[in-house]
Amino acid sequence: MSTGIRFDGVSVAYGGNTVLESFGLTVEPGEFMALLGPSGSGKTTALRAVAGFVRPTAGRVFIGDRDVTDLPPHRRGIGMVVQQYALFPHMKVDANVAFGLKARKAPRSEIAARVAEALEMTGMSAYAGRYPRELSGGQQQRVAVARALAVRPGVLLLDEPLSALDAQLRSGMLAELARLHRELPDVSMLYVTHDQIEALTLADRIAVMDGGRLQDCGTPQDLYRRPGTAFTASFVGGANLLPVTVADGGGVHLGGTRLDVAAGGAAAGAPATLCVRPHLVGLGEGPNALRGTVAEVQWRGATHRLCVDVAGHRVTADLRELRETPPLGTEVTVHFAAHDAVLLPAGAGGGEGRG
Amino acid sequence: MLVHSPRARLAVQAAFFALFLPVFALPFLVIVAASLATGWSGAFPSGATLDHYRAVTHGDALDALTTSVLTAVAASAAALVTGTWAALAARGTRARRVVDLLFVLPVAVPSVVVGLSLLVAFSKPPFLLNGTPAIVVLAHTILVTAFAYQSVAAALDRLDPACEQAAASLGAGPLRVLVQVKLPLLLPSLSAAAGLCFALSMGELSATMMLYPPDWLPLPVKVFASTDRGALFPGAALAVVLMVTTLLALFAVSRIRTKAAYR
Ligand SMILES: Nc1ncnc2c1ncn2[C@@H]1O[C@H](COP(=O)(O)OP(=O)(O)OP(=O)(O)O)[C@@H](O)[C@H]1O
Ligand SMILES: [Mg+2]
Numbered sequence: 001m002s003t004g005i006r007f008d009g010v011s012v013a014y015g016g017n018t019v020l021e022s023f024g025l026t027v028e029p030g031e032f033m034a035l036l037g038p039s040g041s042g043k044t045t046a047l048r049a050v051a052g053f054v055r056p057t058a059g060r061v062f063i064g065d066r067d068v069t070d071l072p073p074h075r076r077g078i079g080m081v082v083q084q085y086a087l088f089p090h091m092k093v094d095a096n097v098a099f100g101l102k103a104r105k106a107p108r109s110e111i112a113a114r115v116a117e118a119l120e121m122t123g124m125s126a127y128a129g130r131y132p133r134e135l136s137g138g139q140q141q142r143v144a145v146a147r148a149l150a151v152r153p154g155v156l157l158l159d160e161p162l163s164a165l166d167a168q169l170r171s172g173m174l175a176e177l178a179r180l181h182r183e184l185p186d187v188s189m190l191y192v193t194h195d196q197i198e199a200l201t202l203a204d205r206i207a208v209m210d211g212g213r214l215q216d217c218g219t220p221q222d223l224y225r226r227p228g229t230a231f232t233a234s235f236v237g238g239a240n241l242l243p244v245t246v247a248d249g250g251g252v253h254l255g256g257t258r259l260d261v262a263a264g265g266a267a268a269g270a271p272a273t274l275c276v277r278p279h280l281v282g283l284g285e286g287p288n289a290l291r292g293t294v295a296e297v298q299w300r301g302a303t304h305r306l307c308v309d310v311a312g313h314r315v316t317a318d319l320r321e322l323r324e325t326p327p328l329g330t331e332v333t334v335h336f337a338a339h340d341a342v343l344l345p346a347g348a349g350g351g352e353g354r355g
Numbered sequence: 356m357l358v359h360s361p362r363a364r365l366a367v368q369a370a371f372f373a374l375f376l377p378v379f380a381l382p383f384l385v386i387v388a389a390s391l392a393t394g395w396s397g398a399f400p401s402g403a404t405l406d407h408y409r410a411v412t413h414g415d416a417l418d419a420l421t422t423s424v425l426t427a428v429a430a431s432a433a434a435l436v437t438g439t440w441a442a443l444a445a446r447g448t449r450a451r452r453v454v455d456l457l458f459v460l461p462v463a464v465p466s467v468v469v470g471l472s473l474l475v476a477f478s479k480p481p482f483l484l485n486g487t488p489a490i491v492v493l494a495h496t497i498l499v500t501a502f503a504y505q506s507v508a509a510a511l512d513r514l515d516p517a518c519e520q521a522a523a524s525l526g527a528g529p530l531r532v533l534v535q536v537k538l539p540l541l542l543p544s545l546s547a548a549a550g551l552c553f554a555l556s557m558g559e560l561s562a563t564m565m566l567y568p569p570d571w572l573p574l575p576v577k578v579f580a581s582t583d584r585g586a587l588f589p590g591a592a593l594a595v596v597l598m599v600t601t602l603l604a605l606f607a608v609s610r611i612r613t614k615a616a617y618r
Contacts, residue, residue: 086518088521099535104525
């Protein structure tokens with residue numbers, strides 16, 4: 001019983017203020033889709049439209065091939081895990097997990113076995129007899145996942161499930177979620193996050209949102225290596241974004257410097273944005289050399305981050321830890337390989353890159 | 356803790372009790388003493404007796420106590436159901452302000468007015484309740500529902516919708532969410548409201564005085580009648596019985612509440 005999710009031109013407004021606009025996205029059956037975007041971009045709203053807690057002002061929502069737009073939440077057959085866990089404080093862990101099974105009228109004889117199975121899967125079997133308040137944050141999160149999985153939903157909605165956990169627990173849970181996705185190939189997952197690492201690690205595909213709109217959608221590799229817009233480039237993994245003009249006969253001009261970059265079909269003289277990942281920028285002479293002055297040096301343990309002013313544009317380079325860092329204000333040369341650069345049409349978002 | 360030095364704290368506490376005891380606690384001790392006395396001419400009561408209590412344990416007085424308890428139980432139950440229902444229904448709707456206002460009305464107007472209005476409204480067929488116990492229960496219900504409504508509405512405002520939504524996403528219909536999630540989470544406030552309603556109803560006098568039929572005479576009316584006749588000491592014994600019954604009920608309710616306090 002594989003079921004996907006489909007948003008068909010969904011718009012949502014809160015009191016006349018549109019926060020989701022003509023949102024279209026398809027999550028294939030069994031797919032792990034991450035909704036990635038900055039705070040306030042409408043990720044939670046999109047998720048709530050699937051769960052049935054907000055009513056779209058326009059468009060339809062499908063789960064499988066069923067139009068659920070007008071169905072109340074309890075008829076949608078979903079599982080949901082939210083940031084604040086929302087466990088029932090007056091029920092023990094096993095009763096929490098059994099709640100959905102009873103609500104869906106599972107045969108009495110099956111309930112105990114399926115509760116045990118769900119707790120087993122999340123490693124919480126030993127805590128079945130405790131109240132939620134007697135558990136740590138990470139354990140509560142596991143129970144919340146177990147509770148959502150026990151009903152064997154066709155789709156699982158997760159809203160920043162790891163954001164309340166510390167870094168170490170988070171990377172542990174990240175691995176657990178990846179395992180769950182492998183063990184449950186039939187469950188479509190829609191995972192809301194503003195953390196690009198989570199999205200890159202877990203997702204089969206990532207949908208990038210900004211300002212209530214879908215900006216880009218693709219596999220993590222695609223979005224990272226060949227971002228479609230400057231916004232995607234800077235949000236998924238950080239990027240140097242340089243305004244260039246396409247030169248005659250291939251290549252581009254950055255200020256007065258000619259760079260050897262595949263221009264694709266772009267017309268000569270057209271403005272464009274050149275995108276290069278900081279860790280693909282090298283120090284010293286090389287192809288596509290750019291001369292500038294060192295504006296900032298940050299030590300980040302394994303790497304040094306060098307910010308270089310090149311003809312008024314900031315170029316960031318993440319370099320393997322340097323023996324000697326160049327002093328601020330000195331003239332340096334940085335370079336990048338032609339195949340590491342992506343040329344984006346101008347006007348596709350913009351601004352300085354971020355890391 | 357505004358005061359840090361132990362000596363200063365002691366002084367503040369002493370001042371508090373010096374003010375608190377005479378105003379709040381002493382009157383109750385005086386009734387207890389009076390209920391056990393045969394006379395009270397000087398500063399202290401004279402002669403100890405249990406006669407007043409013996410009179411309470413049978414006949415009229417016992418009937419009055421039963422009447423009061425039955426009225427209070429019925430009124431509290433009705434108020435709790437009505438108040439909870441109204442609070443649940445009004446939650447998050449535009450009617451909320453209107454409902455808030457409606458339920459504060461019986462507290463805002465003097466209870467004598469409530470009594471009078473019921474008397475006027477229900478004295479003629481088809482709404483003939485005058486002269487029946489029902490009109491007393493109705494008056495008490497109207498008076499205490501305000502407190503039930505307010506306490507449940509305030510608790511609902513604080514209730515995190517995430518729990519209900521989680522329940523709904525798991526497939527629970529509205530009734531199951533209400534019975535298995537919302538009401539258990541509201542239980543502490545519900546039991547607090549129940550205690551308050553019961554205590555208020557047990558002590559209600561002014562509206563009751565206007566409405567009570569001869570065969571449904573609650574204890575406060577009897578206390579009033581007794582002291583009005585000048586029988587102070589039997590009246591004190593009745594008052595003590597009223598007080599103890601109410602306190603016992605409140606204690607039982609608070610036991611439920613501590614069990615229901617999950618967090
Ligand atoms: N109940 C609400 N009433 C009014 N406005 C709301 C409501 N919920 C969300 N919004 C607005 O809708 C926009 C999108 O909110 P949403 O919660 O979907 O963002 P998000 O992408 O999940 O952000 P975050 O990463 O911070 O959780 C925000 O501008 C927010 O202010
Ligand atoms: Mg959110």
